[in-house]
Amino acid sequence: MQILKQTYIKYLQDVSAILSPLKFDVKKQEELIGSLRATExxxxxxxxxxxxxxxxxxxxxxxxxxxxxxxxxxxxxxxxxxxxxxxxxxxxxxxxxxxxxxxxxxxxxxxxxxxxxxxxxxxxxxxxxxxxxxxxxxxxxxxxxxxxxxxxxxxxxxxxxxxxxxxxxxxxxxxxxxxxxxxxxxxxxxxxxxxxxxxxxxxxxxxxxxxxxxxxxxxxxxxxxxxxxxxxxxxxxxxxxxxxxDSKGLFKSIFENELKQNSFEAQSAIDTTKSALKSSKEDAQNAINELKLGIEKLKAKKQTALNEIQSRYSDGSVNSVIAAVANDINMNIDALAGLAATNQQGFSTELNGIIKTSLVREIKSKMSDIGSQLVDNFSLEMRSLNLTDFKIDDVWIEKISQTTKEFLQKAQNGLVDFSEKLKSGENAGKIYKVITTIMGLTTAVVNPLLEIIIIFLPDIISFFTQGYAENKKREQARDQIISNVIPSIKSKLRSEMPALLNEQISAMIEVVSDKFEEQLRQKETEISKVIEEKSEDMQAIEAQILALENAKEAIRTLATQILYK
Structure with missing residues (x-):
């Protein structure tokens, strides 16, 4: 694994060495190197x-x-x-x-x-x-x-x-x-x-x-x-x-897609810069205006999504999760009834385990589905942009969508390293909170729900301490689970789950919106920089374009050798 880490670091250093002379920002490469070195x-x-x-x-x-x-x-x-x-x-x-x-x-x-x-x-x-x-x-x-x-x-x-x-x-x-x-x-x-x-x-x-x-x-x-x-x-x-x-495989699972995305962004930045050099100042300014409009549309889309959390995403998920929990308890009702009749501590542990496993499975699945829906919805908003001449087209948008979905999935699975990249910066605190909310799916949503059930356990157990005759205990316990325990658990979950899911969904909306907006702002910066620095000398422009083409080819070759072999 250490060899792979050094290979990745060397790759990023080489990419930085290609981009820096052309005055591209290499901050993302530096942040990734920091993350590579710090990851456990x-x-x-x-x-x-x-x-x-x-x-x-x-x-x-x-x-x-x-x-x-x-x-x-x-x-x-x-x-x-x-x-x-x-x-x-x-x-x-x-x-x-x-x-x-x-x-x-x-x-x-x-x-x-x-x-x-x-x-x-x-x-x-x-x-x-x-x-x-x-x-x-x-x-x-x-x-x-x-x-x-x-x-x-x-x-x-x-x-x-x-x-x-x-x-x-x-x-x-x-x-x-x-x-x-x-x-x-x-x-x-x-x-x-x-x-x-x-x-x-x-x-x-x-x-x-x-x-x-x-x-x-x-x-x-x-x-x-x-x-x-x-x-x-x-x-x-x-x-x-x-x-x-397979520590090498684990390391790749954390960083390989992010490195591929970094390579894609570097080559895309070169393409956009080349297009801006070839275009007139008026066309470049129109592109900047279109990007600004796209950013405003994304902000409006984000606000709409936040307003629709309850009706569009949360309510259906809550109902589905609760139904799954009730079904899992029902499937284990005979074992639970036996424990309730003879071993109430064992009953508490078993019930907690059933509910926990059900919540982990169902909530993780629902959040994954909602994340994909959000990315698709924001992607549709991006497709209204008319910037094909600047290499901002459907292929580019699809790539951003794909990597954003992968990021959400990795964050939910705890396979995102962000320790270095979020330590500083204007919005560091906000980004840190948003991403840790997604990464802490089980601690942010599942654990609080289980704590409510744990507090409620004495009331549940009291259903089984009413002095039934020995030969009737199991039968009575089974009846109590059906008539009292399951409805009570469903009620507790229904009262507490919406707020917890809403916070998780809000965090995902923030991440998805920021991912798309970041890309548009980057393109705006790239084109603006060309307008400011563009020479009137056609020979100089052609030399710049050739240098950019050579840089892109060098990065593509590096990525092929290191990331796609």
């Missing part, structure tokens, strides 16, 4: 509370630095990074953090409720060797539902690859693990599956469990990799798993 690949290790995640990571580190006696109530996601100094950084919801020595794990545990997650910096050769991979020790799937929801939903977006761990004592994939893999799969993320504590069973028993789980994974997820058995000291096995992660 987050690898959460997930599983049940007693699956042995911390023990496995400690074995990989060669030390017992991660505490293994943390209770489910105080567990925090812990990101491990190489550092010259070793210490904990406890990060709050606000982004502020507190620093702790490695010996202060008890103090962190006592204040766990104040923090969102931990960063652990270690002067450790194994962590240095796997960079830019960042391991994350996650709270167990069986942690209190609110804590687990916050952690797993956050890292569904942030995580680039997952290591799933279950104990050999489970014997097969539990419902909670199965649902979390469904959520990981919904975000298009890869995973490796491991069985821990294999030393507790005979090798023949472990082999049977491996075969059973491999069959389950093939049936559910078309998973073709093997299931890895881990014993007590499995740091080397974890190292092998990390080495086999």
């Amino acid at each position: 690949l987050i690898v959460p290790v997930v599983g049940g509370f007693s699956a042995g995640k911390s023990t496995l990571i400690n074995s990989f580190l060669g030390s017992g630095v991660l505490p293994t006696n943390i209770t489910p109530e105080t567990a925090l996601a812990t990101e491990l990074r190489y550092g010259e100094e070793s210490y904990f950084e406890a990060v709050k919801e606000s982004g502020d953090s507190d620093r702790y020595d490695l010996t202060q794990t008890d103090e962190i545990k006592d204040r766990a409720a104040e923090y969102k997650f931990l960063r652990l910096y270690l002067n450790n050769a194994n962590l240095k060797a796997i960079a830019p991979l960042v391991l994350v020790d996650m709270p167990g799937f069986d942690s209190p539902v609110q804590l687990h929801n916050q952690a797993i939903l956050s890292y569904l977006s942030k995580g680039k690859y997952f290591i799933v761990l279950i104990s050999v004592e489970d014997g097969n994939i539990t419902n909670s693990v199965l649902r979390e893999i469904q959520n990981i799969n919904a975000f298009g993320k890869g995973f490796s599956f491991c069985i821990s504590k294999a030393n507790l069973r005979a090798p023949s028993d472990v082999n049977l469990i491996q075969n059973r789980i491999e069959e389950q994974l093939r049936d559910y997820f078309d998973y073709q990799k093997g299931v890895i058995a881990l014993g007590l000291d499995s740091g080397d096995e974890l190292k092998n798993i990390l080495e086999k992660i």
Whole structure:
């Protein structure tokens, strides 16, 4: 991966070297280089509370630095990074953090409720060797539902690859693990599956469990990799798993399309500049006026879309999502009724898991559809422009539409890197908020809805504590789920979901509008610059055009060699 990163950086430096002498702005190339250098690949290790995640990571580190006696109530996601100094950084919801020595794990545990997650910096050769991979020790799937929801939903977006761990004592994939893999799969993320504590069973028993789980994974997820058995000291096995992660493929998935878009924009800028050099000053000014009109039309389109969020996009999505949640609960009603009659904590966990998986799947699907609709609608507005002579035509508009759809999809899947490019600039704060809203689909929409259900759980459980005769408990629980639980959940979702979806859709409208407007403003700048600097000497103009043609060919050749090979 490091070789690919350096190849991309060198490519962008070469493009900048071609564009700079021709007085083109190379700020986007510089921003991309910064992002390439800063990008990390987050690898959460997930599983049940007693699956042995911390023990496995400690074995990989060669030390017992991660505490293994943390209770489910105080567990925090812990990101491990190489550092010259070793210490904990406890990060709050606000982004502020507190620093702790490695010996202060008890103090962190006592204040766990104040923090969102931990960063652990270690002067450790194994962590240095796997960079830019960042391991994350996650709270167990069986942690209190609110804590687990916050952690797993956050890292569904942030995580680039997952290591799933279950104990050999489970014997097969539990419902909670199965649902979390469904959520990981919904975000298009890869995973490796491991069985821990294999030393507790005979090798023949472990082999049977491996075969059973491999069959389950093939049936559910078309998973073709093997299931890895881990014993007590499995740091080397974890190292092998990390080495086999296709980090090059992950890196390409984050940057390749953006680099291709950058190449397209650079060549398009050259084409527009050439057209402006060949045109009269009057034609160039008319083009600028047409671009200004196009920008005003986009602003009007954005306002119309914002005004129509509820009627055009939100209402139908809310109804569809709620219907899907109710259907998923109904499909699991027998299992839920059995738990309600005998294990109310288990019932709460199972109900939360069903609702969470349903919300992740449905809301992600709805937002993806709405994003595509928005891009198509804005694209239609752009097609009214009459600027074919300046290479602003249907092909150009289609390319912008395609890359905008890809950007939205990548943002929803957590595959957009924007850390460097949004640190400064006039609208940096606004853009940062908009894009983080889209990237935080699960934390911005799904988690708040689940929190409402969690608060409501005691009322739901009270439906099952009315002293039914033992032989009637399951039947009565089933009736209560149909007549009270499902209608109550639907009501809660219906009251809270519209506002959350509206914020998400508003963010997408802002992104789509800004993407198109940015392109028109860039074209306006390119043509205006030619008008200001255009020479009256035809020989000089012809020399400029030749230089531009050579530059475009050089960039096209570079892109073919690096991005399209």
